[in-house]
Amino acid sequence: MSDISSRGETDSSSAPVHISSLLSDRLAAVRSGVAAAAAEAGRDVADITTIVVTKFHPASLVRELHALGVRDFGENRHQEASEKAQELSDLDLTWHFVGQIQGKKIRQVAQYADVLHALDRIRLVEALNEQPRTLDCFVQINLTENDERGGVQPDGLLALAESVLAHPSLNLRGVMAVAPLDEEPRRAFARLRGYSDALQQLAPHATDISAGMTQDYAEAIAEGATHLRIGTAITGKRPD
Numbered sequence: 707m708s709d710i711s712s713r714g715e716t717d718s719s720s721a722p723v724h725i726s727s728l729l730s731d732r733l734a735a736v737r738s739g740v741a742a743a744a745a746e747a748g749r750d751v752a753d754i755t756t757i758v759v760t761k762f763h764p765a766s767l768v769r770e771l772h773a774l775g776v777r778d779f780g781e782n783r784h785q786e787a788s789e790k791a792q793e794l795s796d797l798d799l800t801w802h803f804v805g806q807i808q809g810k811k812i813r814q815v816a817q818y819a820d821v822l823h824a825l826d827r828i829r830l831v832e833a834l835n836e837q838p839r840t841l842d843c844f845v846q847i848n849l850t851e852n853d854e855r856g857g858v859q860p861d862g863l864l865a866l867a868e869s870v871l872a873h874p875s876l877n878l879r880g881v882m883a884v885a886p887l888d889e890e891p892r893r894a895f896a897r898l899r900g901y902s903d904a905l906q907q908l909a910p911h912a913t914d915i916s917a918g919m920t921q922d923y924a925e926a927i928a929e930g931a932t933h934l935r936i937g938t939a940i941t942g943k944r945p946d
């Protein structure tokens with residue numbers, strides 16, 4: 707798929723990056739889909755950041771996407787994310803950690819991640835001691851009643867947000883959610899927007915909304931999403 711030399715053989719940062727035309731076509735299709743959904747919603751597309759979720763894909767794919775102008779990347783597993791961030795440290799990238807965070811791993815994640823999308827419990831905030839740099843974060847809200855889906859239940863949102871606001875190294879950006887499997891995404895994202903409004907009563911600067919994936923990003927844009935987390939529509943199917 708890519709002709710980048712395998713790691714270690716040559717300095718891959720100076721090797722030409724071969725870009726798959728399928729990849730650039732898929733990226734272009736998503737970019738125009740995002741622009742169309744923004745226009746439809748009467749929003750400025752410049753207010754929307756598309757994070758490309760590259761989990762299960764090799765670092766070489768991230769290099770291709772970087773050559774196509776992508777700077778925001780998402781990963782959801784610590785081991786894989788930390789290896790990729792290290793291998794790609796020559797590129798100027800923003801790493802978004804979008805997966806569930808284990809308490810005992812959060813300090814390691816904070817070493818390479820620039821943005822945490824799934825802060826969902828006060829204990830996680832407490833496990834992160836003061837850091838040498840500020841970490842942006844979203845609090846994840848569970849839009850279902852199933853506690854296994856991740857995210858704080860809405861009635862716990864403000865207490866969690868207060869703990870983030872009190873942390874010297876965390877900068878609260880807003881709310882994050884994944885659409886439930888059994889509900890119209892637009893309806894669920896409308897609720898999320900309401901929680902975002904409630905959060906802004908407490909933290910007026912925390913205006914961002916991380917929502918929208920391959921299947922539902924247009925609905926998320928219609929309900930005010932500022933950060934889309936898009937994987938397969940751009941990367942293609944995940945390799946086994």
Ligand SMILES: *Cc1c(COP(=O)(O)O)cnc(C)c1O
Nearest residue numbers: 759782804919920935936937938
């Ligand atoms: C994998 C993942 C995505 C991207 O999913 P696609 O359906 O491939 O676009 C977005 N958010 C989170 C939290 C993910 O784990």
